[in-house]
Amino acid sequence: MLTIDRATRDAIVAHAKRDHPDECCGIVAGPEGSDRPERLVEMVNAAGSPTFYEFDSTELLDLYKQMWANDEEPVVVYHSHTATEAYPSRTDIGLASEPNAHYVLVSTREHGNNEGPVDFRSYRIVDGVVTEEEVTVVESLPSA
Amino acid sequence: MAIEVRIPTILRTYTGGEKAVTGEGASLSALIDDLEASYAGIKDRLVEEKNGEIVLRRFVNVYVNDEDVRFLGSLEAPLADGDQVVVLPAVAGGC
Numbered sequence: 001m002l003t004i005d006r007a008t009r010d011a012i013v014a015h016a017k018r019d020h021p022d023e024c025c026g027i028v029a030g031p032e033g034s035d036r037p038e039r040l041v042e043m044v045n046a047a048g049s050p051t052f053y054e055f056d057s058t059e060l061l062d063l064y065k066q067m068w069a070n071d072e073e074p075v076v077v078y079h080s081h082t083a084t085e086a087y088p089s090r091t092d093i094g095l096a097s098e099p100n101a102h103y104v105l106v107s108t109r110e111h112g113n114n115e116g117p118v119d120f121r122s123y124r125i126v127d128g129v130v131t132e133e134e135v136t137v138v139e140s141l142p143s144a
Numbered sequence: 145m146a147i148e149v150r151i152p153t154i155l156r157t158y159t160g161g162e163k164a165v166t167g168e169g170a171s172l173s174a175l176i177d178d179l180e181a182s183y184a185g186i187k188d189r190l191v192e193e194k195n196g197e198i199v200l201r202r203f204v205n206v207y208v209n210d211e212d213v214r215f216l217g218s219l220e221a222p223l224a225d226g227d228q229v230v231v232l233p234a235v236a237g238g239c
Contacts, residue, residue, distance in 0.1 A: 023238065043235075052238030057205045057212045060232055073153075077235060084239040095203055097154045097233035 002122040016080035028076035078104035086119035096125035173219040203234040
């Protein structure tokens with residue numbers, strides 16, 4: 001199960017709406033081993049594409065160095081699908097490389113850049129196996 | 145000649161859980177061969193054969209002293225004692 005605070009969830013949704021029709025991407029970092037998504041980092045989609053996302057390689061290194069310095073890990077890795085459902089594609093599954101992360105998918109296919117509900121779903125992707133999990137949205141994460 | 149190599153979570157199954165290991169080699173490809181000798185199987189996760197040539201996998205990023213090796217000659221990138229190598233899988237996907 002993914003437990004995430006409302007502000008972070010809303011910020012991910014806002015990012016997806018803003019970048020529509022391109023896919024958006026980013027992570028939520030948290031203390032290593034804590035499973036607490038605490039620090040949202042919006043990333044630039046270097047592919048700038050409605051069908052593909054990729055972190056820029058230099059920004060990727062900067063991000064990981066920052067997390068290592070803070071003893072953090074990517075608790076959530078998120079991206080949007082802009083014309084398809086919020087379910088990991090074959091490409092998403094093949095490239096998933098953080099076995100400890102919650103992979104969050106947001107679909108903006110219904111309302112695009114406009115107001116309106118979006119699908120916000122979370123998965124584990126380990127060795128090519130996708131397992132959907134429940135998302136619990138809380139006002140704030142319980143104190144550590 | 146010791147080179148420190150930072151190993152991403154997904155490849156730590158090959159290094160017995162170690163986050164960083166040391167290896168040696170005068171180029172990235174020599175370093176990868178040296179790592180393979182100690183951590184069998186890791187090479188195949190870093191490189192692939194394309195048109196009869198061994199190349200770095202498209203969705204694997206390797207940095208030498210913070211520089212992406214694709215700007216340093218890729219597998220031919222020269223290495224020296226004390227260099228720091230970081231391996232990071234790309235964060236990528238698409239519908």
